[in-house]
Amino acid sequence: MRRISFALAAAFCLLASAAFGGEAEIKAAQDAIDGQMKAFSRNDGVAAYSFAAPNIKRIFPTVETFMDMVTGGYGPVHRPRNYAFGKVQEMSATSIVQQVLIVGPDGKDYEAIYTLELQPDGTYRITGVSLRAAKSLST
Structure with a gap:
C-alpha cells in the first residue's frame, strides 16, 4: 500500500508541474537528473560527474572526490x-528547482531537492542536492 501511495503522489505532482510553461526546460532538467541517477546505477562515475555544474566540480575537482x-x-x-x-x-x-521522491536502498522514503542551472552550451547541470527523510505518504 505504501508503494502505491508513493507512486500516486509522485504522479499527481508530475501532472501538476506540467501545468505551467517551460515544459522543454523542465524536461531537460529532469533528463539531467535521470541521466545522473542512471549513471550511478551503472557505477559510471565519469558519466555521473558529467551532470555536475562547474560550481560542484570546483568543490569536487575529480570524479573520485x-x-x-x-x-x-x-x-x-x-x-x-x-x-x-x-x-x-x-x-x-x-x-530550476526539482523535487525527486526516492525510495532508498533501505526501503525508506526520501525527498531530494535538486537545483539546476542552464549552462552556456544549452544544457542543464546540477548545482546542488538537498536530501532528507520524507514524511510518510501512506494513509
Missing part, C-alpha cells in the same frame, strides 16, 4: 530502489 561525497552522504540518491519527479519550479529563465 565527487563519488566519495555521493557514496558517503547521498546513499538514497546513489542507490535508489525507485524514484519519481515531484514538484518543480522555474526560479528564473536559467534556474
Whole structure:
C-alpha cells in the first residue's frame, strides 16, 4: 500500500508541474537528473560527474572526490530502489528547482531537492542536492 501511495503522489505532482510553461526546460532538467541517477546505477562515475555544474566540480575537482561525497552522504540518491519527479519550479529563465521522491536502498522514503542551472552550451547541470527523510505518504 505504501508503494502505491508513493507512486500516486509522485504522479499527481508530475501532472501538476506540467501545468505551467517551460515544459522543454523542465524536461531537460529532469533528463539531467535521470541521466545522473542512471549513471550511478551503472557505477559510471565519469558519466555521473558529467551532470555536475562547474560550481560542484570546483568543490569536487575529480570524479573520485565527487563519488566519495555521493557514496558517503547521498546513499538514497546513489542507490535508489525507485524514484519519481515531484514538484518543480522555474526560479528564473536559467534556474530550476526539482523535487525527486526516492525510495532508498533501505526501503525508506526520501525527498531530494535538486537545483539546476542552464549552462552556456544549452544544457542543464546540477548545482546542488538537498536530501532528507520524507514524511510518510501512506494513509
